[in-house]
Amino acid sequence: MKSFIEELYYGNIDPQNSGFEENESVQCTMQTIREDEEFLADTLTGEEKKRFLDFADAWSSFNGDSTLDGFVTGFRLGARFMMDTFLSDDAQRESFLEG
Numbered sequence: 001m002k003s004f005i006e007e008l009y010y011g012n013i014d015p016q017n018s019g020f021e022e023n024e025s026v027q028c029t030m031q032t033i034r035e036d037e038e039f040l041a042d043t044l045t046g047e048e049k050k051r052f053l054d055f056a057d058a059w060s061s062f063n064g065d066s067t068l069d070g071f072v073t074g075f076r077l078g079a080r081f082m083m084d085t086f087l088s089d090d091a092q093r094e095s096f097l098e099g
Contacts, residue, residue: 015071 007013040052
């Protein structure tokens with residue numbers, strides 16, 4: 001059996017797959033975004049259309065960077081929990097189940 005890290009490396013674990021496809025509320029919101037973006041791209045002309053498309057591209061880039069930052073921050077937080085749990089000299093060694 002492959003290790004967790006190997007499974008992640010080979011793409012057998014997908015941390016980005018969070019089940020949006022099954023979330024009706026998220027799907028409805030995404031549909032609204034698609035429809036509104038298409039409407040504005042088709043309706044606007046000239047400078048307004050350019051500015052809107054620049055905005056949409058910038059927002060998409062920012063959103064991707066923000067999502068990556070959140071993922072990395074969460075991963076690091078989880079690693080710190082593990083370090084504190086197993087490696088910290090301050091970690092309590094006694095059982096909480098006793099007396």
